[in-house]
Amino acid sequence: MSEPVVRVVSVSKTFIQQGAFPWSPERPIHAVKSVDIEIHEGEIIALVGQSGSGKTTLARLVLGLEEITSGQILLEGRRWDTMTERERYPHRVRYQYVPQDAMSALDPQQSALEHVVETLRVLGGLDSAEAERQAIAMLERLGLGHRLAALPRQMSGGEQRRVTLARVLALRPRLVVADEPTSGLEPDRREEVLRDLIGNLPKDAGCILVTHDMSAARKWATRVLVMLDGHIIEKLDLREEDPVHPYARMLFDPWSSRLPDRGLAPTGCAFRLDCPQCVPPVAERCVATVPSLQRLDDTHSVACHAAAPQDPREDS
Numbered sequence: 227m228s229e230p231v232v233r234v235v236s237v238s239k240t241f242i243q244q245g246a247f248p249w250s251p252e253r254p255i256h257a258v259k260s261v262d263i264e265i266h267e268g269e270i271i272a273l274v275g276q277s278g279s280g281k282t283t284l285a286r287l288v289l290g291l292e293e294i295t296s297g298q299i300l301l302e303g304r305r306w307d308t309m310t311e312r313e314r315y316p317h318r319v320r321y322q323y324v325p326q327d328a329m330s331a332l333d334p335q336q337s338a339l340e341h342v343v344e345t346l347r348v349l350g351g352l353d354s355a356e357a358e359r360q361a362i363a364m365l366e367r368l369g370l371g372h373r374l375a376a377l378p379r380q381m382s383g384g385e386q387r388r389v390t391l392a393r394v395l396a397l398r399p400r401l402v403v404a405d406e407p408t409s410g411l412e413p414d415r416r417e418e419v420l421r422d423l424i425g426n427l428p429k430d431a432g433c434i435l436v437t438h439d440m441s442a443a444r445k446w447a448t449r450v451l452v453m454l455d456g457h458i459i460e461k462l463d464l465r466e467e468d469p470v471h472p473y474a475r476m477l478f479d480p481w482s483s484r485l486p487d488r489g490l491a492p493t494g495c496a497f498r499l500d501c502p503q504c505v506p507p508v509a510e511r512c513v514a515t516v517p518s519l520q521r522l523d524d525t526h527s528v529a530c531h532a533a534a535p536q537d538p539r540e541d542s
């Protein structure tokens with residue numbers, strides 16, 4: 227198999243939170259805890275979990291938009307976490323970020339066409355004529371051929387998202403990290419934006435899709451990583467298998483009226499206060515030990531003491 231586009235090796239991130247007063251002690255916030263991921267070309271990885279689970283922080287760490295506390299990040303086989311920003315700059319064009327808030331990412335004075343042309347000239351190194359030719363072609367592919375002159379305030383929310391996508395996709399990136407790219411849109415617009423993003427990714431690109439939308443993860447992702455309290459607690463292909471972790475099952479059950487609400491446990495499994503399977507005899511282990519990811523099969527791993535793996539290998 228070829229070199230992964232992304233390798234995340236035992237990555238952790240701790241933020242230091244200042245106290246409310248100058249004399250209050252600082253508090254460490256462990257946002258991402260010892261995470262391992264590989265993303266190969268053609269893979270769409272959905273990072274899912276509730277707010278505060280660590281998914282956006284992890285996505286930002288991969289691109290170097292936040293610096294890791296420990297571990298390693300390799301992009302196309304190259305150590306990314308040890309590079310300075312100056313060393314990263316020539317490579318950044320291949321690793322692109324789609325922000326959650328499209329409107330604030332756009333220049334209010336620039337048309338749809340000008341946004342994409344400028345990106346291709348400045349980051350892509352194209353001359354003006356070639357940049358304009360490629361920009362028009364990309365905007366037409368995304369259904370904006372009739373909106374080339376529109377300014378951001380004249381566009382719908384879906385059109386603004388598609389301009390941000392056009393800027394990213396026109397650069398033919400090897401990695402796209404999309405942070406909640408459909409938040410705030412109507413369901414049918416969300417579908418269109420994700421179809422435009424995923425349908426126009428270069429064949430050799432990997433993609434990380436950070437989302438709260440479980441139906442989108444199920445539909446578009448080749449692999450889903452479920453996060454809880456900074457850990458990945460399940461990895462699976464939802465098109466082939468259903469989740470087995472009790473937390474993931476609640477997240478993905480469209481009929482579930484109950485989402486975890488009792489907070490995270492300070493020791494052992496973070497989910498144990500809400501977990502319906504935390505009963506004897508397994509409960510003793512749930513209290514004492516943080517479960518590690520174990521392989522159920524080649525594409526499915528879970529971190530839960532109650533989900534007994536047939537082949538109890540540690541997930542790498």
Ligand code: SF4
Nearest residue numbers: 495498501512530531
């Ligand atoms: S480890 Fe225990 S508490 Fe955690 S999800 Fe599994 S059964 Fe529930």
